[in-house]
Amino acid sequence: MASFENLLYDLDTTSGILTLTLNRPTKLNALNGATISEIGKAMQQALDDQQVRGIILTGSGDKAFVAGADIAELAALSEPLARRASEQGQEVFCMIEESPKPVVAAVNGFALGGGCELAMACHLRIAAENARFGQPEVNLGLIPGYGGTQRLTQLIGKGKALELMLTADMVKADEALRLGLVNHVVPAAELLTFTRELLSRILSKAPLAVGLVIDSVNAYFADERHGYQTEANAFARCFASDDFKEGTQAFLEKRPAAFTGK
Known part of the structure; x- marks a missing residue:
């Protein structure tokens, strides 16, 4: 098992819920290259570990989920290194988005720049009332580089996404919900507590089906994939699973299903 300098890796073996906590409190959990690399390693470890059934991603402290990227590190990048940094961030965040194990962001404060992008890569986002969201990169002469231009548009629509990215405005939690x-x-x-309860409800469902829902929804946004065909293939795959047999039998017998993920 890998050890981490900028992450806390806490697995509850009873529930199967892994809590990954970004842990750079003196930097408001700002993302640097090392932290993004550790997120990728932690995600791969979680995907490989059968004890991990679902993941919560949050930040340490009560001020920030992730307050953005490490500006000092960004300022030193050349154009080729900047492109590689963007590609690395996109690769890691796509690993989160494409995880068949559900990933929920518990946004405990500022989620700005790379922090907003990280939250958007998760399947669901739960915000504390003090949370703030934004893509303020144009203030630095930059644009979002870890998938923000794509995911913000997918989530809230082109017009509002453009407004937030072009003005660098922050939105409060209630506006983010709206x-x-x-x-x-x-x-x-x-x-x-709320995030764990929500994730536990998801984890009570058939794991294979949960993963296939995630994959089918993601296919809608992938140019190289056909969403409806992906859904049909996944639907058919469910019929060959033990979980489908158990789920339908449990329904007919009026009892809770005991899913195994097979």
């Missing part, structure tokens, strides 16, 4: 950027807003003290 826009569809987050799924729920809760008091900060209840954030992790």
Whole structure:
């Protein structure tokens, strides 16, 4: 098992919920290259570990989920290195988005720049009432580089996404909820409890089917894939699974299903 300098890796073996906490509190959990690399390694470890069934991604402290990228590190990049940094971030965030194990962001404060992009790569986003979201890169003469131009547009629509990215405006949690950027807003003290309860409800369902829902929805946004055909293939695959047999039998027998993910 890998060790991490900028992440806390906490697996509850009873529930199967892994909590990954960005842990650079003196930097408001700002993303640097090392932290993005560690997120990728932690995600791969989680995907390979059968004990991990679902993942919560959050930040340490009560001020920031991730307050952005490490500006000092960015300022030193050449054009070729900047392109590689963008590609590395996109690769890691796509790993989150494409995970068959559900990943939920518990946004406990500022989610700006790369932090907003990280939250958007997760399948669901739960925001504390003090959370703030934004893509302020144009203030630095930059644009979002870790998938933000694509995912923000997918989540809230072209017009509003352009407005937020072009003005660099931040939005409060309640506005993020209205826009569809987050799924729920809760008091900060209840954030992790609510997120765990929501994820536990998801984990009570058939794991194979959960993963195939994620894959089919992602196919809608992938130019190289046909969403309807992906859905049909996944639908058919479910019929060959033990979970389908168990789910239908449990329904007919009026009892809770005992899914195995097979």
